[in-house]
Amino acid sequence: MDLNPAQSPPAEPRRSTVADVLVLVMVLVGIFSLIEMGRQWHQPFQRKLEIDMSPWYLPYYTLLSFSRGAMAYGLSLLFTLFYARWAAYDRAAERFLIPLLDILQSLPLSAFLAPIELGLVALFPHSEFGVELACIIIIFTGQVWNMTFSFYYSLKALPDDFRFVSKLARFTEWQRFTQIEVPFATKGLVYNSMVSMAGGWFFLSIIEAFTLNSQDYRVRGLGSYMSVAQATNNYPAQIWDVVAMLVMIIALDQLVWRPLLVWSNKFKLEDTEAQFQDRSAVLDYLGRSRLALWFHERASGWMRRPAPAPRDVATPAIPARKPWGRAIPWSKLILGLALILGAFGFYNIFKLLAGVKFAEWLLILESLGLTLLRVLGAVGISTLIAVPIGIWIGSSPRLARYLMPVTQIAASFPSPFIFPNLLALIFLVHGNLEVGSVILMVVGPIWYILFNVIAGASAVPQDLRSCTLLTHLTRWQAWRTLWLPGIFPALTTGWITAAGGAWNVSIACEYIPYQGKTLMAHGLGAVISDAMDKGNYSVLAASVMAMAVFVVIFNRLVWKRLSALAQQRFQLLT
């Protein structure tokens, strides 16, 4: 505002038509993608998918990829709301549901691509539906777990007072859900949704370009476009595709997640002001849109619709012994069903495993060791690079404010997209896939370490920093006494995420289609990919099982313990 406000007429509240149009466009895009998905599904199953390499098709492919991600996210949200509430309120089920969630979260999902794909295509053999559904399910499984955990922890942390208020006010279950539980959990849920979407693109890039046993399970989208571009050495197309991916990620970040993140700050329970306020220009903009306001009012009216009058006002509404009991018959049913399915699955898997030869078991074990070394090496290299940079950025609030969103966007970019290009660079420098795959493993997961370290470093109290200055510690001493211990809890969180990511990447980085050939490194990821391609289902099952079991155990024995130690010894809030 360049006018002198003291003399000028009061500023006009800027109701903006452009903002209205933007909202409308966003709604239309959503509807259009839904319709288009439906249309796609009813096409007969094409064994050979034609991908049009004209860059003009890219917006359309971006839209398809986006709608897959969005649908998977919708599914994740529904699953989260249901599963987390069930786990939080049903004591008996909780003991089973939470460990299950923990295991599902730590499983290297990309090892399961083939089974999920094959299963769903077999269920719907005569249409695109199976392939599309497989895509969405895969992305969903990449997104959902941390969201569910976040909502579950929020429900568990809900102060009792709120529960008492809801009882005294005789809230219905719906009111309690919309007015207490969801607001309380919103902040965590929004943040985790952002992280989930980021993880989702990784799987999207793989599954859209999925071929198995020389059969074509690809679907039109950014992932398949890239695979064709790489197979045909079409460099302009590769660049266009990367641009399209970046545009989609940045647009989502700016148009959806940033505004949501800022908006979710109003659900913070504590009254303290944030050190630096998150801001979103888009949110300010939407606030001025009449259409958005109208929509907001409708939606909040629906959420807050009054409770039906209690049937019997005279008797005080003393709830039954189990206030959340209505979910329980369902829980038993579903538990039972899951057990039956699980048993059936196990039977099949064991039948498969019986066909694995001893030499093959040895190969799997040896490969497991090699891949473990790669994962640890990648985490180690990432740490060496990300920790100094992260501390440097995090110790300056200004840098952190500008670079934190950049690292989050970078973490969203699916690294397998550019593996062949990176590989070309590695070969240029002189190297082979055995070592080069470690570098490929660094590219994605390093960002998780970086942004956790930034977050940790920016939480180091100013007084402790002053103290290192006043006691004249040298730079290295200050690092040793303050910065490294100070960021350690955040670093362990980063390690867990990064290691999980690295295991997932191993499937893609130890086995790469490169200039017409397929390059293989020795490792479990390569064994899995190779078995998938050759249709050797026994070895596939064995290696997938081996990786899953090992990763879960390693998680429990190493990462979780490290994290617990970090929380206990190096927590800054005393």
Place this chain on the structure above:
Amino acid sequence: MAAAGTSDTPLIELIGIDMRFGEADGETTKILEDINLTVQEHDVLALLGPSGCGKSTIMRILSGLIKPSAGIVKAGGQPLRGVNPGVAMVFQNFALFPWLTVRENILLGLENSRYSTEEREQHFQKIIEMVGLDGYGDVLPKELSGGMKQRVGIARALIMEPVILCMDEPFSALDVLTGETLRNEIGRIASDPASGFKSLVLVTHNISEAVYLAKHIVVLAAHPGRVQKIVPNTLPYPRDPASPGFQHLVAQIHAMLTNSVLHDEASVTEPPEEAPGLEVESAYEPLPNVNMGEVIGLVQTLGKDPESIFALATRLRRDFSTFLSVIKAAELIGLVETPGQAVRLTTKGQEFRAAEPKLKKILMHNLLLDLKTFRHFADQLDHAEDGQLSEKAVCEDLAQLFPGERPKVLFKTMMGWARYAELFIFNQREGVLKRFTKEYLGKPPASRLKTGDL
């Protein structure tokens, strides 16, 4: 002061210090204005003032942790570059490293000293005895109570043998009794030649703490922070808070703060010699950052007979300088008047006190509209085409009216008052200010209310 030292060069000199801090949107706020201070050898200096007077900032400037926007800092006669090597600091919230034991935390102070291992050990033993932490060496800070944690903080500072020991509100994170004990010990340590440091600089908002410990009390005024007066304190050590001399000095400083905060020139008992705080009254009174609830609470406790502000603050267990802001707000609104060091209800205040809750709101509505700031925005709203103002426009307006203040804080205070008085409402979602109407339930106002329509 009679310096027992060898030279007359002050340990630290602050000359014409200005400090500005940047807000998020590029605007800067002046925190300190023209601060001139010297710390001599064997001095105990207390920086005393209400919140927002920048006393902690002064301490960080003289320790070299932050650079002033303007002015010169001299240490031992030389311009200070970087961190002041002779300063050790005790922090309000202890600033202990949670992963280091008590011993490691304390020895951090000697990390880069020339001492040998045995010498360090000797120093450590001496200091740990001095602060009463014997036997706690291998304990982690989280196992200690607040008082013990602060002893660790003090030990870490003392072991550095600083020229100047800086203490930033060292007792205010502790409960009253612990704070009292620790304060007595600091008094003892400060007069103990074995403690090593030459001078002590203490930041506090507690007047008797300052009088108990300090040889010079620097009384600061806020918005922007500036030195109001430096009061010498020649009472002999150890000081007795019950003695008449002690209490007289406490009362004197109370009066000084009261006058500075309430702008009550007529009743100044001892007019400050250099008082840049008493500026020409501006047409628009800045609103003290006070809750309306506190103002109303104050009115409820008062009668029409004057009551001593100091006694009242003690009775209500309020921090004196914060309490002064509440009185200032009540006086601004016209509910109380402050003859001398006392406060009493005005006729309007008595009327307000006796009124029913509903009538209270109407009375407050009218009282606030008598204030220029509220009148100003009410007029603007009534002339606005759609009857609303954006938060940004209001804040820019406030920044123009009150250059020394933080517009966002003012805005919050103003909205708090106006909401109680049903004068304006602020729609957070749209970020706009509107006149209050009874029909307001998410709809735009159907008609505008004139003054007194309520």
